[in-house]
Amino acid sequence: MSADSVINFVDAVAVYNEYPALAGVTLNVERNEIVLLQGPNGAGKSTLLRACAGLMPVIRGTANVLGFDLTVDRESVRERVGLLGHQNGLFGELTIAENVSFWSTVVGASPQERTSAMERMAIDGKLASRRVSELSAGQKRRCALACLVVRRAELWLLDEPHAGLDAKGRDEIDRIVKEAAASGATVVVASHEIERAQQLATRTVSLVAGQVRDSQ
């Protein structure tokens, strides 16, 4: 494991309801990489991302993320990792501005960081004052990403970020991912969108039946 290794899993096993969603994952991701995680449904992509975020226990093998040993302590790593799962983690009755403001406050971001995050997600003042429950899937996704950006995470874990978005929305996701990597973050994207994501990623990792099959 080099000093620049952001994710280092060796034969990691993670269970969900007694089923080994990860059956021995060996994976190494270096700093500033953009990794595409692909594989069929049920391969364990979501589980792998959640395990990297310290949300799921890894019960066997080695699992180091950003220098933290997840088999011992999976809570300290969370501050430095950002996960965008299938759900957006937003509050429907609040506006975009209020959602981003809430997340900025609880993670200690400054007002400038908050405005800059909304700008990066191309959220203008008019959109920001609309309630999240009234938005389209793509707009909700952008709001969720703004809440993620404001956290200045070193490792971004995005689970199917393009899902439910139109072409314009998908382009914006790609732009955001590239910007994040350019500003020093490491990004792992789980996606079915193989062609699009291959333009985006520096490396592709294929996950099948809870193990890494190959990576290019």
Next chain:
Amino acid sequence: MSTEAQTFKGVGTPATRMYGLMAIVALGWVLLGGLIFTPEDAVQGDAVRIMYVHVPTAWIAYLAFIVTGVASACWMIGRKHSLGFDRVAGASAEVGVVFMAMTLLSGSLWGRITWGTFWVWDPRLTTTAFMFVTYIGYLAVRGLGGTAQQRARRSSVIALLAVLEIPLVHFSVVMWRSLHQRATVLSPDGDIKMDGLMLFTLLFGVFGFSVLFAWLVSHRQRIMAMQDARQTSALDVAVAERLKEAQA
């Protein structure tokens, strides 16, 4: 798969067989003594014999509560978070719930026979009823699933919160019942004059039931350890199958 092929030898050891025997002997004496050898009470008559079951089971109910609390604290404090403590906590709760039910039933019957009512708002009985429901909740939380450590973490917190809650309940009920002067008279074991044999049988009953409790808990927690071990080997099998899936 190979674990099934091993002959099942049972969870007993020489030590548990010894105190299992002690429990049988002690409880045998309590049965004989309680039903035959001890005299009946001047006031209550033969009804007093329920005391030989009711008082020890109440004592065990409280003991189980303490054991679960202490074991949960031990799990939490130890740096290794040894699962053995969690299993003892769970086993003690399961056995304890049964004894709590027995306490409530015997107390209820006793009240019915001596005072004509199935229930008295006696602080001890009321607190035992609360303990009973609280521990049913604790066992439900234990059944929520997840890995053994996840289960242990949740359960130990709930058990320690119960340790905070039960004394508060008891204290509130005592204060409450003290408003109603009649309650102290209604406590069934309030005015029994105990002669030597009755006292001995009662204490021997406490001893016998305690040994029974220890026997039940040690067996139950060994079975739990085996269940955990089987879950681990089932996991090995599942992992191997999933690895084969990838080859296919």
Next chain:
Amino acid sequence: MSMSVSRIARAVAAKDLRIELRSRVVSNQVLPFSGLVMIMFAFALDNDDVLQRVAGGLVWLATLFSLFILVQRTFAVETYDGALDSLRVAGVNPQGIFIGKSVALFVQLLVLESVLFVAAVVLYRVNVNGSGVVLLVTCVLCATAGLAFVGTLYGGLTAGARGRETLLPLLLLPVVAPVLICATRATESAFRSGGVTVGEGWPWVGVLAVFAAVFGLGGLLSFGSLIEE
């Protein structure tokens, strides 16, 4: 860098209260429900003297029934779009979340109880004056704090996964029993029901304060473990 617990708590409490103001679940659903419960008690008990005598208990019973709905609502807000998970992943200090949600629940409970006490005065014809008011207000504040802490704590455990919500009443009712016993006795003292003096109510308030302190501290220490997967 981690944020201070008080900032997190303030943000969470403000967020919860703002959501309630927008969605109006408490005012449009819970308050009518609890008002109805008070009326149902009158139907069931059908005796003005009895109602006046037990009014204190009925108010707190109606509060407890509504507590379940309030607790489930406050966590439904978090689990609907996975916000609680996001809070965990972001490494937000769970103590801040606990305090924030308890404060919001406290405020909602206070609103509920105020309406219930007005209903008791109107429907059950109780009255409060002088030192009784001081006792009643103190009792309500202490009892509500205890209920808010306990509701948030056990609500956090039972939030989310299917089949868990049904655990909430089973876990919560035994724990809130001391609050019911003590708050009812103190309230009866404040109402001077059945000849009880106001002075006799204060020891009960003492127990309520201890309960709130115990579960406030206990909750601070354990909330993080209970919302964890």
